[in-house]
Amino acid sequence: MARVSRIDDCLSTRNGCLFIEECDTIDLIRRFGSPLFVYSEDQLRRNVRRFEKAFKRGWPDGPMKVLPAAKANWIPAIQRILADEGCGCDIYSPGELTVALNAGFDPQFVSVNGVPKDEDHIFRSIQAGVRITIDSVEEVDAIEKAARELGQVAKVRLRLKPAISDFVDHSDFVAEGLVPTDIAAMVYKGGLSFEQIMAVGPRILKMKEVELVGFHEHHGRHDRSTRYWEAQMKAFAKEMGRVCQALGGFQPQEIDIGGGFAIPRDPFNAVTDYSEPIQLGALYALSKALKVLGSSRRYRALSRLIDGIVTKPNQTPAPTIEEYAAACTGTLRRELAQERINTKGLMLQIEPGRAIHGDAGIHLTTVRNIKRMTVPIRWNVVVVDTTEFWFTGGRYEHHLHDYVFANKTDSELVDKADIIGRSCYGDRLMPAVPIPNVEVGDTLALLDTGAYQEVSMSNFNAMPRPATILVTGDQASIIRRRETEEDVLRRDVLPEHLIRDKTAGVIGETI
Numbered sequence: 001m002a003r004v005s006r007i008d009d010c011l012s013t014r015n016g017c018l019f020i021e022e023c024d025t026i027d028l029i030r031r032f033g034s035p036l037f038v039y040s041e042d043q044l045r046r047n048v049r050r051f052e053k054a055f056k057r058g059w060p061d062g063p064m065k066v067l068p069a070a071k072a073n074w075i076p077a078i079q080r081i082l083a084d085e086g087c088g089c090d091i092y093s094p095g096e097l098t099v100a101l102n103a104g105f106d107p108q109f110v111s112v113n114g115v116p117k118d119e120d121h122i123f124r125s126i127q128a129g130v131r132i133t134i135d136s137v138e139e140v141d142a143i144e145k146a147a148r149e150l151g152q153v154a155k156v157r158l159r160l161k162p163a164i165s166d167f168v169d170h171s172d173f174v175a176e177g178l179v180p181t182d183i184a185a186m187v188y189k190g191g192l193s194f195e196q197i198m199a200v201g202p203r204i205l206k207m208k209e210v211e212l213v214g215f216h217e218h219h220g221r222h223d224r225s226t227r228y229w230e231a232q233m234k235a236f237a238k239e240m241g242r243v244c245q246a247l248g249g250f251q252p253q254e255i256d257i258g259g260g261f262a263i264p265r266d267p268f269n270a271v272t273d274y275s276e277p278i279q280l281g282a283l284y285a286l287s288k289a290l291k292v293l294g295s296s297r298r299y300r301a302l303s304r305l306i307d308g309i310v311t312k313p314n315q316t317p318a319p320t321i322e323e324y325a326a327a328c329t330g331t332l333r334r335e336l337a338q339e340r341i342n343t344k345g346l347m348l349q350i351e352p353g354r355a356i357h358g359d360a361g362i363h364l365t366t367v368r369n370i371k372r373m374t375v376p377i378r379w380n381v382v383v384v385d386t387t388e389f390w391f392t393g394g395r396y397e398h399h400l401h402d403y404v405f406a407n408k409t410d411s412e413l414v415d416k417a418d419i420i421g422r423s424c425y426g427d428r429l430m431p432a433v434p435i436p437n438v439e440v441g442d443t444l445a446l447l448d449t450g451a452y453q454e455v456s457m458s459n460f461n462a463m464p465r466p467a468t469i470l471v472t473g474d475q476a477s478i479i480r481r482r483e484t485e486e487d488v489l490r491r492d493v494l495p496e497h498l499i500r501d502k503t504a505g506v507i508g509e510t511i
């Protein structure tokens, strides 16, 4: 369980209760219901300012811009705060483009990433004057065609795919950590290889309606160390050098190094998903061998071993924003000089997602049931009113969020339990974690849930999704209302021949 004590944290504990800014989390649950996603406006703004300050310090040669990745949290109120802070915006989809334009970002600092990009998305992007980051050979013709039709010049960047050959530690993302980072980055869909760049680069330079303004890369959070970032920046600089030379001495006006910086408490924990089953797996041979003892002695022996299995969230902090900034800017400046790329006036952009939003958000959930089993093995299950289907972003990446029992922050940890969600799946939100003396009605706060979780919730089991609250000092406002059952069923349509009673209740639009 977390000790909430980071100095720059929006969280604090007062009289045994968790506060976010000046709001008591227990009071938030009372007012807005459970479960609840909660964001701190102040934390979000401070995160942006820290990134900006740290990267500007390391990049004195030209302008610098933070473009938070909208995919991590595209809620309009959140995007409005970021626009208000003077950020740009990294977007992926037409929907995110709509949110970004409504939020009021300066279009020249909006970068449209991703594959595939539909023709109307490309058309609207050029019309809006945003940057298109080219990530496929095919989209080049569509960009030229749309720009010609609009009578506008499309400003584009090429997304490169440099091999990080200096960093071959295992990747946190894939296959139980058995794949080296450089290979994991190469098999990911993002980016264009050198030969793909050569298939489009020289053509783009000749186009009247398309202007190449720079380069982009994003390899993501395969590893959180600054060593990884140094290797990544070196690889990016070398690839830019190779491309610039092949394009006859082209000089970029802007470069974008993507996102992937870790959240300070770093809930990413490949060990999480595997450690517990692996430890149980190690019991397998033993559990078979113990059969000779007979059933009750075997269970007694196994119970003692299983008692020793405890999973803990990551307790080592990630590098700081300042350390990431120094590693990236220092390496880039040195390596770009070697590649004869002029950094004077060159704009540096970064696209942090998790590191901007992660620790600005918490998730509050209520304990609904407690199952304590003692025979044949000792095992505790604490059932809460949220579900892993509202944490799919983190499930995919094997997160184990740190946590606090929000109404028992001062309590001793006296036991351990699986924290289980409300869906009909196993829904093992947290396997075998230490707990205080838990009671029905207690509030559990999962920390660092501000990135990717809220925006990837699903309606499994026809469950209406929870509400989202923004906290500003001692004020709390709803920024996304709780879904109703009607919302969940709104898209469903019964074909004519399945309708039994044409005068009966409404499901979907055609009845």
Ligand SMILES: Cc1ncc(COP(=O)(O)O)c(C=O)c1O
Pocket (backbone or CB within 6 Å): 069, 072, 090, 113, 218, 220, 221, 258, 259, 260, 261, 351, 352, 353, 354, 355, 451
């Ligand atoms: C192009 C691009 N930029 C930025 C990000 C944000 O990454 P993170 O949230 O790890 O910082 C992503 C995430 O997938 C991405 O694809």
